[in-house]
Amino acid sequence: MSDVSTGLNSVQVSNNQARKLEKCGLYTIKCQNIAMQFEETIAAISTPPGFGAIAVVRMSGPAACQILSKLFSPSGKKRESDWLRTHLATLGSFSNPETGQEVDQVLVTPFLAPHSYTSEDVVEISCHGSPLIASEVLALCLKHGARLAKPGEFTQRAFLSGKLDLTQAEAVLDLIQSKTKRQSRAALSVLSGDLGRRIRDVRKNLVDLLANVTAGIDFPEEVGDTPEPDIHFAVAGAIEVLTDLSDAARANKFLRDGLRLAIVGRPNVGKSSLLNQFLKIERAIVTDVPGTTRDSLEEFVDLDGLPVVVIDTAGLRQSDDAVELIGMERTKRAIEDSELVLFLIDLTAGWQKEDERVLETIGSRPFLLLKNKCDLHGKDLPSNGVADRPGKIGELLISAKTGEKVKHIHEMISDWAFQGRTRHEGDTSLNDRQAALCEAAIASLNLVTKTVQEGLPQDCLATDLKGAIDHLSEICGEMVSEEIIASVFANFCIGK
Numbered sequence: 001m002s003d004v005s006t007g008l009n010s011v012q013v014s015n016n017q018a019r020k021l022e023k024c025g026l027y028t029i030k031c032q033n034i035a036m037q038f039e040e041t042i043a044a045i046s047t048p049p050g051f052g053a054i055a056v057v058r059m060s061g062p063a064a065c066q067i068l069s070k071l072f073s074p075s076g077k078k079r080e081s082d083w084l085r086t087h088l089a090t091l092g093s094f095s096n097p098e099t100g101q102e103v104d105q106v107l108v109t110p111f112l113a114p115h116s117y118t119s120e121d122v123v124e125i126s127c128h129g130s131p132l133i134a135s136e137v138l139a140l141c142l143k144h145g146a147r148l149a150k151p152g153e154f155t156q157r158a159f160l161s162g163k164l165d166l167t168q169a170e171a172v173l174d175l176i177q178s179k180t181k182r183q184s185r186a187a188l189s190v191l192s193g194d195l196g197r198r199i200r201d202v203r204k205n206l207v208d209l210l211a212n213v214t215a216g217i218d219f220p221e222e223v224g225d226t227p228e229p230d231i232h233f234a235v236a237g238a239i240e241v242l243t244d245l246s247d248a249a250r251a252n253k254f255l256r257d258g259l260r261l262a263i264v265g266r267p268n269v270g271k272s273s274l275l276n277q278f279l280k281i282e283r284a285i286v287t288d289v290p291g292t293t294r295d296s297l298e299e300f301v302d303l304d305g306l307p308v309v310v311i312d313t314a315g316l317r318q319s320d321d322a323v324e325l326i327g328m329e330r331t332k333r334a335i336e337d338s339e340l341v342l343f344l345i346d347l348t349a350g351w352q353k354e355d356e357r358v359l360e361t362i363g364s365r366p367f368l369l370l371k372n373k374c375d376l377h378g379k380d381l382p383s384n385g386v387a388d389r390p391g392k393i394g395e396l397l398i399s400a401k402t403g404e405k406v407k408h409i410h411e412m413i414s415d416w417a418f419q420g421r422t423r424h425e426g427d428t429s430l431n432d433r434q435a436a437l438c439e440a441a442i443a444s445l446n447l448v449t450k451t452v453q454e455g456l457p458q459d460c461l462a463t464d465l466k467g468a469i470d471h472l473s474e475i476c477g478e479m480v481s482e483e484i485i486a487s488v489f490a491n492f493c494i495g496k
C-alpha cells in the first residue's frame with residue numbers, strides 16, 4: 001500500500017493504483033500547502049489608519065524576534081527568556097537603538113512558530129494609537145531587517161504554510177469586509193473550515209473512485225471494471241452535495257455582494273420620505289414641491305442582514321429645466337446599475353400618464369410596486385398596465401410618512417433576494433470563484449454519468465472524473481495557479 005497525498009488529503013491506495021494516479025496526473029498536483037519557509041520577515045501596521053486607542057504593528061518571519069529584541073526593552077529589565085515567550089504579553093519601552101530615543105511604551109506579544117497565524121514567528125506590537133507613533137514603530141522594524149508586507153501577505157503565508165485552505169483565506173477577507181451580522185456569520189462558518197471540509201470529502205470519494213477505475217483499466221484481468229452502481233453512487237452523491245452548494249451560492253449572492261436598490265417614481269410620490277424611513281433619519285430633503293430631489297443620493301442600509309445600497313432619485317417627468325434633466329439622466333443610470341427597483345406611485349393622485357412613462361424607463365429591471373400615502377387613501381387603486389408586468393415581484397400599499405407597512409418591503413426584498421430559500425444564520429456560501437469551479441465540477445460529473453449510461457468503456461470517464469477532481473482541488477487551493485493566488489490576496493488590506 002502507498003499513501004498518496006493529493007493536497008490536504010491522504011488516500012490509501014495500492015502501489016499499482018498509486019502509479020496509475022501518478023500517470024493520470026493526480027500525483028503531480030502542485031501541493032501548495034506543504035509547509036513553506038520564507039526567508040524574508042515582513043511587517044505592517046495592522047490597524048486602520050487614523051487615531052485610535054491602540055495601533056498594532058505586526059511582524060512575521062524568521063527574524064521577527066531578533067528585530068524585536070533590538071528595539072524593545074521590557075519594564076523591570078527581565079531576561080529575554082523571561083519575556084520572549086509565545087503568547088505572553090509584556091509591557092516595555094520601544095526605542096531607537098541608535099539614538100536611545102524612546103518612541104513609545106508598548107505591549108509586545110510574541111507568537112512563536114508554529115503556533116502563530118502564519119506558522120512562522122510572529123510578533124505583535126501594540127502601541128498608542130497615533131498614526132505617527134505606529135509609523136515610527138514600523139519604520140524601525142523595517143530599518144532593522146523587516147520589509148513592508150504586501151496586501152494580504154500574512155494570510156497568504158498562513159495559506160502557503162497549510163494553516164488555512166484557500167476558502168478559509170477568502171473568508172478572512174469576507175469577515176473583514178462584512179457589513180452585516182449575517183455576512184460576518186456566513187464568513188465565520190467558512191473560516192471554521194466547514195466549506196473546505198465538505199469539498200474535500202467529495203473530492204476524496206472521487207479520488208478513491210478514480211483510483212479504482214484506473215486500476216481496472218490497467219489490470220482488466222485481476223481488477224476489472226468498477227461496478228456501475230458503485231460509480232453511480234459515488235458520482236450522484238458528489239453531484240448532490242455540489243448542487244446544494246451551488247444553489248445556496250446563487251441564493252446568497254446578494255448576501256455576499258450586496259444589493260443596489262433604486263427608489264423611482266414621478267415627482268412628489270414620496271421617494272425621499274421612503275429613503276428616510278429606511279435610514280430612520282431625515283437624510284433627504286422632503287417638501288411638497290415637486291422636483292425637490294435634483295440628484296441621486298446613495299446610502300447604505302442593513303436590511304435584516306442584507307447589505308443594501310438604497311438610491312433616492314430625482315422624480316421622472318417632462319421638463320425643460322437643465323438641472324432637472326441632468327438629475328433624470330442620473331435616475332436612468334441608477335436604474336441600470338441597480339438589481340431591484342422600488343417603483344412608487346401616489347394613491348391620492350391615482351395612476352397617471354407619467355407613471356406609465358416611469359414604468360417604461362424601468363424597462364426589464366425587476367421592480368416592487370409601492371402604492372404610497374395609504375394613510376391618506378386607504379383604498380387600493382387599479383394600476384393599469386403594471387398588474388401583469390413580467391418584472392414585477394410584488395406590490396404593497398405603504399405610507400412612507402408614517403412608516404406603515406415599510407417592514408413588509410424589507411421582507412419582500414429579502415424573499416426575492418434569497419429566492420425563497422430559508423436562510424439560516426451562519427450558512428456556508430461559495431463566492432463567485434468557488435461557485436464557478438463548483439459548477440464546472442458538476443458539469444464534468446454529468447459527463448461521467450452520461451458515459452456510464454451510454455455503456456462506453458471506463459477509460460472514457462477517467463478524464464472527466466479527473467477534471468472534476470481538479471476543479472475541486474482549485475476551490476480549496478490544493479492545485480491552484482500563482483495567478484489565482486495573487487488575485488485572491490490582492491483584495492486584502494496591508495497588515496492582514
Ligand SMILES: Nc1nc2c(ncn2[C@@H]2O[C@H](COP(=O)(O)OP(=O)(O)OP(=O)(O)O)[C@@H](O)[C@H]2O)c(=O)[nH]1
Binds near residue numbers: 272294374
Ligand atoms: N400623507 C403622506 N404624505 C406623504 C407620504 N409620503 C410622502 N409624503 C409627502 O409628499 C410630499 C413629497 O414627498 P417626498 O418624499 O419629497 O417626495 P419625492 O418623491 O422625493 O419628491 P421629489 O424629490 O420631488 O421627486 C411631502 O410633503 C411628503 O411629506 C405618505 O406616505 N403620506
Ligand SMILES: [Mg+2]
Binds near residue numbers: 271273284285293313
Ligand atoms: Mg425626493
